[in-house]
Amino acid sequence: MTAFEPSDITMMVVDDEQSVRQSLEAWFQDDGYTVLTAENAAEALKRLQSAQIDIILLDIKMPGMDGLALQDRIREFNKDVIIIIITAFGTVDTAVRALKAGAFDYTTKPVDPDELSLIVRNAVDRIRLERENAALKESLDHLQYIDDIVGESVQMQKVFELVRTVAPTESNVLILGESGTGKELIARAIHMNSKRKYFPIIPVNCGAIPETLLESELFGHEKGAFTGAQYRRKGKLEMARGGTLFLDEIGTLGLKQQVDLLRVIEDREFHRVGGERSVKADFRLICATNTDLSKAVHEGGFREDLFYRINVFTITLPALRERKSDIPLLAEHFLRRHATAMNRKVEHFSSEAMELLQQYDWPGNVRELVNAVERAVVINATGTIGADDLPLQMIRAPRPVHSDSSLAEVERRHIQHMLESNGWNISRTAEKLSIDRATLYHKIEKYGLKRPE
Amino acid sequence: MHNIRLIPLGARPRDVSFDQLCRDIEMIIPVRITQQDLPSDIDFALDASRKQYHSTELLARLLMTNPEGVHKIVGITPYDLFVPVLTFVFGQAQLNNRAAVFSTFRLHNEFYGLPHSSEQLDSRCLKEALHEIGHTYGLRHCIERPCVMNSSTYVEDIDLKPADFCLTCRAHIQSLF
Numbered sequence: 001m002t003a004f005e006p007s008d009i010t011m012m013v014v015d016d017e018q019s020v021r022q023s024l025e026a027w028f029q030d031d032g033y034t035v036l037t038a039e040n041a042a043e044a045l046k047r048l049q050s051a052q053i054d055i056i057l058l059d060i061k062m063p064g065m066d067g068l069a070l071q072d073r074i075r076e077f078n079k080d081v082i083i084i085i086i087t088a089f090g091t092v093d094t095a096v097r098a099l100k101a102g103a104f105d106y107t108t109k110p111v112d113p114d115e116l117s118l119i120v121r122n123a124v125d126r127i128r129l130e131r132e133n134a135a136l137k138e139s140l141d142h143l144q145y146i147d148d149i150v151g152e153s154v155q156m157q158k159v160f161e162l163v164r165t166v167a168p169t170e171s172n173v174l175i176l177g178e179s180g181t182g183k184e185l186i187a188r189a190i191h192m193n194s195k196r197k198y199f200p201i202i203p204v205n206c207g208a209i210p211e212t213l214l215e216s217e218l219f220g221h222e223k224g225a226f227t228g229a230q231y232r233r234k235g236k237l238e239m240a241r242g243g244t245l246f247l248d249e250i251g252t253l254g255l256k257q258q259v260d261l262l263r264v265i266e267d268r269e270f271h272r273v274g275g276e277r278s279v280k281a282d283f284r285l286i287c288a289t290n291t292d293l294s295k296a297v298h299e300g301g302f303r304e305d306l307f308y309r310i311n312v313f314t315i316t317l318p319a320l321r322e323r324k325s326d327i328p329l330l331a332e333h334f335l336r337r338h339a340t341a342m343n344r345k346v347e348h349f350s351s352e353a354m355e356l357l358q359q360y361d362w363p364g365n366v367r368e369l370v371n372a373v374e375r376a377v378v379i380n381a382t383g384t385i386g387a388d389d390l391p392l393q394m395i396r397a398p399r400p401v402h403s404d405s406s407l408a409e410v411e412r413r414h415i416q417h418m419l420e421s422n423g424w425n426i427s428r429t430a431e432k433l434s435i436d437r438a439t440l441y442h443k444i445e446k447y448g449l450k451r452p453e
Numbered sequence: 454m455h456n457i458r459l460i461p462l463g464a465r466p467r468d469v470s471f472d473q474l475c476r477d478i479e480m481i482i483p484v485r486i487t488q489q490d491l492p493s494d495i496d497f498a499l500d501a502s503r504k505q506y507h508s509t510e511l512l513a514r515l516l517m518t519n520p521e522g523v524h525k526i527v528g529i530t531p532y533d534l535f536v537p538v539l540t541f542v543f544g545q546a547q548l549n550n551r552a553a554v555f556s557t558f559r560l561h562n563e564f565y566g567l568p569h570s571s572e573q574l575d576s577r578c579l580k581e582a583l584h585e586i587g588h589t590y591g592l593r594h595c596i597e598r599p600c601v602m603n604s605s606t607y608v609e610d611i612d613l614k615p616a617d618f619c620l621t622c623r624a625h626i627q628s629l630f
């Protein structure tokens with residue numbers, strides 16, 4: 001993202017105290033900036049004549065010409081230079097006058113390191129924007145694959161195509177899919193293939209955080225912002241700076257948080273809870289949900305304006321049962337991974353086990369498959385995963401003899417499944433099916449179902 | 454092989470395993486760490502009104518110890534550190550020089566009102582140590598990618614970065630050995 005090096009930015013620290021000049025010089029040198037110092041107004045003006053200076057940190061109270069007067073003189077030389085005022089505690093009104101006279105921002109001594117770095121980052125951003133006339137667009141002609149996204153099915157190829165299309169853009173993305181389909185992996189794939197890849201992707205599971213805590217979790221808070229806020233805390237929005245914010249289970253967001261989020265998306269800035277200073281929002285937003293958001297919009301549980309903001313580009317992940325052709329590939333992939341991680345020599349699935357994996361409906365999707373394979377690797381003793389190594393509900397799942405899905409066939413399979421899962425107890429099965437025992441006997445006879453020996 | 458001396462300043466930070474820390478650093482960069490057992494007295498650097506220790510003065514004192522055959526000197530202290538213009542610093546190092554110091558004061562979860570986590574404390578200590586050592590080898594803050602040389606003004610920033618150097622920073626350090 002950075003089109004130039006920090007050393008391309010020259011700062012000047014103007015302060016009459018040597019220890020202040022030295023600490024700030026060292027602090028900014030660690031960040032890689034080029035740093036000059038001046039101990040009074042005359043020296044500062046001399047340096048301005050001989051060097052191209054981008055940012056000036058100016059102590060407002062100095063003997064001789066004070067900071068305010070110096071600021072005016074500097075403006076005569078250089079209209080573009082960014083001036084940040086450093087003021088002693090208690091002279092804030094002077095700082096406000098300096099702001100009115102065109103200072104970029106101000107901070108009070110002793111300076112909070114985080115506040116200082118925030119101000120300087122904002123200043124550097126402004127310089128960057130000014131310098132970046134021609135945006136450097138990184139060409140992304142091939143996708144960086146995330147290891148666990150596996151699939152050769154038509155459905156997954158379509159998903160990859162969408163990821164490839166949207167990743168290099170800055171579009172907000174909404175990922176839809178049942179739980180366990182790998183929505184976070186897709187979000188990571190988009191991030192990894194975007195120009196934000198060197199910055200973090202910050203995932204937040206909105207559904208897992210109590211609504212009362214979510215605000216400070218997202219926006220951060222200042223010390224004393226509310227009872228119990230003894231310490232300042234950085235929010236996820238701020239941590240995602242430069243990178244991607246991934247909001248999972250966006251459908252669970254309360255209406256108040258929806259308003260807050262909408263405002264951030266529109267204003268591109270926000271405040272920490274209890275904070276005065278606005279923080280620039282610099283993240284790409286990816287949201288995910290397993291609920292029907294448009295229905296929620298219709299019913300008033302989700303704001304329509306927010307829905308359109310987050311749903312600029314939609315990627316729908318197929319359920320695993322809709323892409324059963326990928327199951328062998330996925331199963332082998334997770335088998336290799338778990339066998340390596342657990343240092344076990346398990347290399348194959350028996351054909352019977354693989355058949356079971358492909359027949360099962362996987363209500364928990366890929367996550368359930370991962371768990372099943374992991375469990376199988378743990379309990380397997382032979383080196384080849386057999387049917388016995390798989391979870392019981394899969395072994396018991398109805399095994400279609402042929403792929404007939406006529407109503408009669410569906411009924412037959414369902415009754416057989418219910419009988420098996422109730423241990424062929426006729427009364428209990430009849431009750432579960434909401435039919436009487438006589439009808440159940442009749443159906444058993446009709447479909448030729450047999451109790452296993 | 455470069456020798457780095459780890460010196461406890463003022464007191465040994467509680468809950469921090471020095472042996473573990475040394476081993477972890479040695480796993481990541483090819484150096485040998487030796488420890489000094491007795492904590493050095495640092496009252497001279499205390500600013501009584503701020504109840505903090507002046508880290509630049511600690512660096513000067515570390516340099517004066519000048520242990521033989523040692524390339525870098527790293528001080529570790531349980532006390533809060535500052536430089537005059539800032540409210541606090543996690544640590545300070547001489548860029549491309551011998552001495553560095555860091556504090557565990559703000560690395561404890563308890564400081565933020567959270568329950569103790571030795572796992573988090575260990576990992577934060579390791580990252581701070583590597584970060585300050587990186588500065589002594591001439592590295593500046595790394596902004597391009599995940600790296601222990603990313604700058605941190607918040608403990609959350611420390612948690613977010615890896616306990617390792619990115620390829621560019623690693624290449625720089627290795628070119629010096």
Ligand SMILES: [Zn+2]
Pocket residue numbers: 030584588594604
């Ligand atoms: Zn640093």
Ligand SMILES: [Zn+2]
Pocket residue numbers: 595596599600601602603618619620621622623
């Ligand atoms: Zn680096």
